[in-house]
Amino acid sequence: MNHTLNGDNVEITDALRGFVGEKLAKLDVQGTDTSSARVTLKIDGSKQSASGTLQVDGQDLTDITATASDMNTAIDQLVNKLSAQLKRHKQRQYGRPQ
Structure with missing residues (x-):
């Protein structure tokens, strides 16, 4: 997977x-x-956030944001939310498992 990483007030x-x-x-x-x-x-003051969008099967999943006091925690939360979004996308596309 290709990924693009940008920073807003973050090196x-x-x-x-x-x-x-x-x-x-x-x-x-x-x-x-x-x-x-x-x-x-x-980084906005004391809040640090990570937001991301996945492109799956030619379509973008919604923009998801996670905010925490630590950047690594925000990234972990973002990946967990993206994982849940992927599961929902997969269930909608292929049907619910029995």
Whole structure:
């Protein structure tokens, strides 16, 4: 999966890029055709947020945002929310498992 990482008031370091890449790699295991992801990291005062959009089967899933006091926690929450969104997309597309 290709991913684009942008920062708003955040310097994107190699460590952050690697952490986000490692977390997004877990989404590939779910068996959907996830072609790309766009992630934006933002610091606004004491709040740190991560927002992302996945492109699956040629369509964008909704923009999802997670906010926490720590950037790594915000990224973890974002990936969990994206994973849940992928599951819902997969169930809608292929039908509910019996």
